[in-house]
Amino acid sequence: MGCADPGLLREQQGKVGPIPNSHAERSDDGALNYTETSKSAIDTLNTLYNSSEGRWSPEVAWWISGVALQGILDYTSKTKSYDYLEQANDIIEKQKEPLPWWPEGEGLFRADSTDDTAWWALVLVRMFDISGDSWALDTAKADEEYMYQYWTDENCGGGLVQSIRTKTYKNAISNQLYALLTASLHNRIPGDTEYLERSKAAWEWLFASGMLNEDHLFNDGLTKDEDGVCINNNGIVWTYNQGVILGAATELYKATSNTTYLDLARRTADAVIATSSLVRDGVLVELCEEAQSCNHDQQTFKGIFARYLAQLSSVLDDDPYRQFLEANAKMAVEKARNTTTGFFDVSWTGPFTDGTLGTQASALGLLVALI
Numbered sequence: 595m596g597c598a599d600p601g602l603l604r605e606q607q608g609k610v611g612p613i614p615n616s617h618a619e620r621s622d623d624g625a626l627n628y629t630e631t632s633k634s635a636i637d638t639l640n641t642l643y644n645s646s647e648g649r650w651s652p653e654v655a656w657w658i659s660g661v662a663l664q665g666i667l668d669y670t671s672k673t674k675s676y677d678y679l680e681q682a683n684d685i686i687e688k689q690k691e692p693l694p695w696w697p698e699g700e701g702l703f704r705a706d707s708t709d710d711t712a713w714w715a716l717v718l719v720r721m722f723d724i725s726g727d728s729w730a731l732d733t734a735k736a737d738e739e740y741m742y743q744y745w746t747d748e749n750c751g752g753g754l755v756q757s758i759r760t761k762t763y764k765n766a767i768s769n770q771l772y773a774l775l776t777a778s779l780h781n782r783i784p785g786d787t788e789y790l791e792r793s794k795a796a797w798e799w800l801f802a803s804g805m806l807n808e809d810h811l812f813n814d815g816l817t818k819d820e821d822g823v824c825i826n827n828n829g830i831v832w833t834y835n836q837g838v839i840l841g842a843a844t845e846l847y848k849a850t851s852n853t854t855y856l857d858l859a860r861r862t863a864d865a866v867i868a869t870s871s872l873v874r875d876g877v878l879v880e881l882c883e884e885a886q887s888c889n890h891d892q893q894t895f896k897g898i899f900a901r902y903l904a905q906l907s908s909v910l911d912d913d914p915y916r917q918f919l920e921a922n923a924k925m926a927v928e929k930a931r932n933t934t935t936g937f938f939d940v941s942w943t944g945p946f947t948d949g950t951l952g953t954q955a956s957a958l959g960l961l962v963a964l965i
Contacts, residue, residue, distance in 0.1 A: 619927075626920075628964040631927060632669050635958045636678060638936035639666075642951055643681075648688025651951040654890045656693070656705070658951055659685070660713040661894055665958040667720040668901070672965040679724070686721065689714065690733070702733050704740045708754045711737050712771035719778050731782060738775055741768075742792065750816055750824035752799040764824070765815030766805050770838040773797045777845035790849055797842060801858070810865045811836060811872075830881055832892070836866050837899030840906040847909060859906050866899070867918060875943070876921050883941045893940045893952030897959025904963035916964070923960055930957070 619630045639662060642650040649659040663685055666678050693699060696706040703714035715737035722730040744755045753764040754772055776793035780786045804826045805812050814829025843859035846852070866872050871881055878896045882888035900919055907915035922942055929944030931937070937949025938957035 626923060626927060626964075628923070628961055629673055631923075632673075632958060632961040632965060633675075633677075634936055635938070635954060635961055636666055636669065638949075639951070639954045639958060640681075641935075642954070645684070648685045650955075654951045656689075657710040657713045658890060658894050658955060659689075660710075660717050661898065662951065662955040662958065663717050664713070664720060665897070665901075665955060665962050667717065667724060668962045669958075669965065671720060671724050672962065682721065686717070686730075699740070703737055706758050707756055708741045708744055708758065708768040709756060709765075709771055711741055712768070712775050715741075715775050716771070716778065719775070719782065722782065731779075734775070735779060738772075738779060738789070738792075741772060741775075745772075750803060752795070753803060754796075756815070763815060764803070766800070766812045766835045767814075767838065769796050769800050769803075770812070770835065770842060773800065773842040774838055774845060777842055777849055780849050781845055793842070793846060793849075797846060797855075800839070807831075809869065810861045811869065812839065812862075831869075831872065832895050833866065833872060833878055833880060833899040834895035836862050836872075837895075837902040839902075840899075841902035844902070844905045844909055856906070856910065860910070863903055863906060863915060876918070877925050877942050878922055879941070879943075886947075888940050888952075890950060890952040893950060894956050896942070897956030900960040900963045919960065919964055923964055926957055926960060 619627050619634065621627055639650060644650070644652050649656070650662055663682060667682060670676060670679060670682070690702055692701040693705060699705060703711060703718070705711045705714075715734045718730040718734040718737070721727065722734070741754060744758060744761070745753065746755065749755075750764050754768045755761050756763040756765045756768045773793050773796035776789045776796065780789040780793060783789065800806070803816060804824060805816060807813055807826060811831045812835040813826050813831055814835065815827050816824045817827040819825050840859045840863060843855040846855045872879060878899065880888055880892055880895060882892050900922065903915050904919055907913050907919075926938055926942040930939040930942045930946055932946045932949060935949065937946070938953050939946045939949060940953045940956070
């Protein structure tokens with residue numbers, strides 16, 4: 595069974611919503627047209643697309659194609675332009691098959707780690723938003739149930755393990771994604787209580803786990819001290835760990851109207867902006883950028899933060915983080931983009947040296963966040 599109804603696809607592909615200045619990336623006053631810059635970023639991204647594999651740059655980690663597809667579906671949802679929906683449907687059709695490196699998951703995006711599974715489950719949630727296809731939502735629910743099997747109180751008093759192969763490592767990203775996914779499911783299922791309770795439990799465990807440091811930023815995960823007590827591993831503070839928790843807070847606020855979620859999220863968002871290792875001269879950075887050592891995963895992180903910072907900002911009075919995001923987008927377009935190929939570098943302050951699936955997916959996340 596496909597993700598989106600073929601008749602619906604044909605109908606939607608014939609409809610393109612209004613796109614201002616559809617052939618110009620800037621308006622008459624010089625402001626960026628985020629719809630057009632996003633579309634340009636997608637078209638450049640698609641130069642990496644392998645249609646037989648149903649992935650961009652198949653040699654790069656599978657989850658990053660999920661993040662790239664999320665960016666395209668966010669674009670689709672916001673612009674009501676269905677130019678890329680057939681491609682999205684084809685990707686989902688191919689990627690729902692059992693993964694060659696993890697046939698034990700039996701397909702439907704069930705990977706050998708809880709975080710990789712979650713990235714694709716969130717893609718399905720967005721596809722449901724666009725198409726209304728119950729298959730997408732039902733599959734996201736099945737992915738959540740698969741992940742929930744790996745929640746255990748035996749180690750660190752709760753939380754999901756990251757590695758399904760080894761049943762080891764309780765980290766920030768898997769549990770942040772789980773809180774986000776379950777809250778997202780709750781908000782799309784009338785009368786649900788179970789997913790909301792699971793999201794709340796994941797949120798509460800995260801904030802009590804020790805991963806949140808004294809600066810109100812999440813380190814990478816947990817380790818154990820000499821007495822076997824779970825403690826913060828003092829791993830690198832990555833932007834995406836801060837971003838996904840903002841997304842979870844936004845969904846939980848929508849579910850409960852409890853502003854405590856927003857207050858905690860704002861503390862983390864403000865901490866990121868105030869931390870010199872994460873923001874320099876008003877622009878997001880990763881610690882690996884200065885040494886030019888960011889791997890494909892790390893190249894992807896900032897766009898994820900931007901996506902969820904924008905979602906948080908949209909439910910707050912006066913959209914307080916938009917100006918920060920706009921400054922990042924302006925810098926990235928002017929300094930980090932190759933004017934010939936359209937690829938973006940990992941460093942949004944430039945100069946451009948190389949573009950990859952990760953760097954392009956990240957820039958796309960930033961640009962679409964501002965539509």
